[in-house]
Amino acid sequence: MADKDLYIAALEKKLAELSGIEVDQIKKNQLANASSEARAIREMAEYVEGIQVKQAGQATAGQLANASSEARAIREMAEYVEGIQVKQAGQATAGQVNPQVAAIYECIKSELGEERGTHALPPLQYDYSGLEPHICATIMQIHHTKHHQGYINNLKAATEKLVEAEKANDICAINSLLPAIKFNGGGHLNHTIFWTNMAPSAGGEPTGAISEAIKKDFGSFQSFKEKFSGSSVAVKGSGWGWLGYCPKDDKVAVATCQNQDPLQINHGLVPLLGLDVWEHAYYLQYKNLRADYVKAFFNVINWANVNQRYEAARKAAGH
Numbered sequence: 001m002a003d004k005d006l007y008i009a010a011l012e013k014k015l016a017e018l019s020g021i022e023v024d025q026i027k028k029n030q031l032a033n034a035s036s037e038a039r040a041i042r043e044m045a046e047y048v049e050g051i052q053v054k055q056a057g058q059a060t061a062g063q064l065a066n067a068s069s070e071a072r073a074i075r076e077m078a079e080y081v082e083g084i085q086v087k088q089a090g091q092a093t094a095g096q097v098n099p100q101v102a103a104i105y106e107c108i109k110s111e112l113g114e115e116r117g118t119h120a121l122p123p124l125q126y127d128y129s130g131l132e133p134h135i136c137a138t139i140m141q142i143h144h145t146k147h148h149q150g151y152i153n154n155l156k157a158a159t160e161k162l163v164e165a166e167k168a169n170d171i172c173a174i175n176s177l178l179p180a181i182k183f184n185g186g187g188h189l190n191h192t193i194f195w196t197n198m199a200p201s202a203g204g205e206p207t208g209a210i211s212e213a214i215k216k217d218f219g220s221f222q223s224f225k226e227k228f229s230g231s232s233v234a235v236k237g238s239g240w241g242w243l244g245y246c247p248k249d250d251k252v253a254v255a256t257c258q259n260q261d262p263l264q265i266n267h268g269l270v271p272l273l274g275l276d277v278w279e280h281a282y283y284l285q286y287k288n289l290r291a292d293y294v295k296a297f298f299n300v301i302n303w304a305n306v307n308q309r310y311e312a313a314r315k316a317a318g319h
Contacts, residue, residue, distance in 0.1 A: 057072070095171035098178050101162070103265055104185040111192055117153050117159040119144070123194050130200040134296040136285050147280060151187030151260070158184060186260035190240060193274050196220065199302035206303035210272070210310040213252045227254045228275075233291045240276040241294070244269025245310060247317035252310070270313040273306045 028062065105116045124130075125143060129137035156181040165173035205221050206214065218224035224243075230240025231254050239258040246253055246269055255267045263271045275297055282293035 040078065062314060095175070097171055098109075098175050100265055101178055101181060104181055104189075104262060107262055107264055108185055108189050111189055117156060117163070119155055119159075119188055121149050121152055122195065124195055126198075126200050131198060131300045134299045135198075135282075139281065139284055143276075143281060144191075148188070148191040151184045151191065155184040155188055156178065182262070182265075183260050186262045186265075189262055190260055190271075190274055190276070193271050194276055195276075196305050197273050197302055198297075198300045199305070200300070202302050203299040204303070206307060208303075208307045208311075209314075210252075210303065210307040213310060217251045217253065224254070229271075229291075229294050229298075231256050232275050232277050232294050235277050241275040241277060242267075242271055243273040243306070244268075244271055245313040247313065247319075250314070250317070250319045270309070270316075272309045272313070273301065 045104075072151070107112055108119070109116075112119075114120070122142070124140075127137075128140040128144070131140060158177050162174060162177050162181070165177065205211065214221055214224045218227060228241060228243060235241060235256050235258070237258070239256055239261075240263070242255050242257065242263045244253055244255055244263050244267065248268075251271060252272065255263060255269055257263055257266050263269050263274070275294065277290060277294070279288075282290065286293040286296075
């Protein structure tokens with residue numbers, strides 16, 4: 001076996017010992033333009049080895065920054081966007097623009113009121129320490145100011161490239177930007193919803209219309225909790241667990257999405273409650289115990305916000 005193969009095999013073994021994360025699972029969830037599998041394994045192993053878990057509230061920002069595969073994905077997506085070459089107007093290719101390009105911006109505008117290209121980091125409605133002890137301040141601060149901001153930066157860069165491609169009528173370039181727009185636009189959208197779905201001194205069981213809907217469509221709150229928790233824990237690699245509303249059927253349902261795919265575009269459900277299960281969202285505090293993180297999430301759910309979203313979605317659907 002070549003030295004490179006031996007090196008990769010050793011890293012795979014080390015990774016499994018330290019984190020319990022299946023290497024095949026990591027490979028399946030790399031973005032199409034991501035680095036080679038060997039590099040992904042090497043970086044993940046280095047990140048796992050470098051983690052020093054402290055008590056909640058004592059960890060450093062650097063540790064969380066090192067504990068994030070998402071940061072690499074954001075950087076790689078930025079490089080992908082920069083590499084797209086837009087042709088001159090007279091040389092542009094013909095074809096049909098993927099409708100998801102416009103749909104993603106429409107979802108963002110509906111949630112934040114932002115016009116295309118004017119995206120900005122929304123402020124939290126509580127302190128970074130407000131969700132402790134369930135989610136520590138260090139995670140919240142880095143998650144909000146670094147990860148979410150990273151998506152916004154890349155979305156704006158992709159939007160600038162999109163405008164350039166549209167002016168040249170380069171359909172090929174426009175469609176080539178879809179992965180970047182979907183990943184970064186979805187990251188911006190999903191995190192914005194996520195922040196509002198949580199609040200200090202929250203949790204418990206919902207009241208109001210959303211409570212009745214959950215009982216109607218799941219049988220009981222406990223049944224919903226088990227379905228939502230089980231689906232979120234089972235997300236392979238990185239992604240999100242969701243409670244969404246189906247306008248056609250006037251029902252609420254649980255669904256999951258990989259990476260930063262928007263719920264409404266992938267499943268046709270209006271997002272009501274989202275849970276980020278990327279490792280960066282919990283690893284510093286819960287290590288590889290995603291199930292414990294999901295359990296803790298129920299202590300910070302802002303059911304008033306979820307209920308507001310549900311009532312607005314039903315009204316928009318004419319129910």
